[in-house]
Amino acid sequence: LAKTTQPISMDSYEGQEVNITCSHNNIATNDYITWYQQFPSQGPRFIIQGYKTKVTNEVASLFIPADRKSSTLSLPRVSLSDTAVYYCLVGDGGNTPLVFGKGTRLSVIA
Amino acid sequence: KAGVTQTPRYLIKTRGQQVTLSCSPISGHRSVSWYQQTPGQGLQFLFEYFSETQRNKGNFPGRFSGRQFSNSRSEMNVSTLELGDSALYLCASSLSGRPPEQYFGPGTRLTVT
Numbered sequence: 198l199a200k201t202t203q204p205i206s207m208d209s210y211e212g213q214e215v216n217i218t219c220s221h222n223n224i225a226t227n228d229y230i231t232w233y234q235q236f237p238s239q240g241p242r243f244i245i246q247g248y249k250t251k252v253t254n255e256v257a258s259l260f261i262p263a264d265r266k267s268s269t270l271s272l273p274r275v276s277l278s279d280t281a282v283y284y285c286l287v288g289d290g291g292n293t294p295l296v297f298g299k300g301t302r303l304s305v306i307a
Numbered sequence: 308k309a310g311v312t313q314t315p316r317y318l319i320k321t322r323g324q325q326v327t328l329s330c331s332p333i334s335g336h337r338s339v340s341w342y343q344q345t346p347g348q349g350l351q352f353l354f355e356y357f358s359e360t361q362r363n364k365g366n367f368p369g370r371f372s373g374r375q376f377s378n379s380r381s382e383m384n385v386s387t388l389e390l391g392d393s394a395l396y397l398c399a400s401s402l403s404g405r406p407p408e409q410y411f412g413p414g415t416r417l418t419v420t
Contacts, residue, residue, distance in 0.1 A: 240411030290407025297350035
């Protein structure tokens with residue numbers, strides 16, 4: 198079961214780009230890397246998922262190096278509403294369940 | 308497309324009682340997972356159902372059980388409630404569970420007194 202390590206917290210000013218890095222040294226061949234965002238008292242919201250290289254959607258970008266032992270979630274021009282906890286998960290969703298770590302608490306300051 | 312719905316949204320129970328929570332997945336999704344979230348333990352996986360079969364199970368006592376119906380709707384049951392069962396219970400659905408692109412419901416806030 199792949200474990201992930203991410204910073205406990207990060208602060209950023211509005212309008213800046215935020216990069217949150219996640220380490221997953223024991224990632225397996227079939228594992229995907231998935232990021233979720235969670236606001237207080239709400240369910241996590243799917244942000245982005247990737248297997249290798251770079252993935253971009255309307256919300257974020259996900260950078261995955263060739264060895265896949267880490268990944269970086271990039272949030273462009275954050276706003277106050279991006280203040281949330283961000284979770285990085287690795288897994289294939291098959292016979293082993295996804296494990297949520299403590300996540301990274303992002304605080305965006307005006 | 309409607310999102311994942313969970314009922315009830317809030318629940319207050321007394322220690323020793325039992326409770327049943329319901330989850331309706333996104334239409335077409337066949338995998339439903341349940342999670343417990345508390346301030347101390349964070350998000351913990353309870354179990355996953357796929358096509359009415361339990362595919363994965365977390366490290367919770369047997370008081371926690373679940374099932375999935377043929378329409379993919381799922382229920383979770385907790386018997387003999389304890390104070391420590393007070394938590395936000397989240398349900399997540401995905402097409403097949405693989406790759407693990409899950410969509411979460413708003414959760415059921417259970418308070419045990």
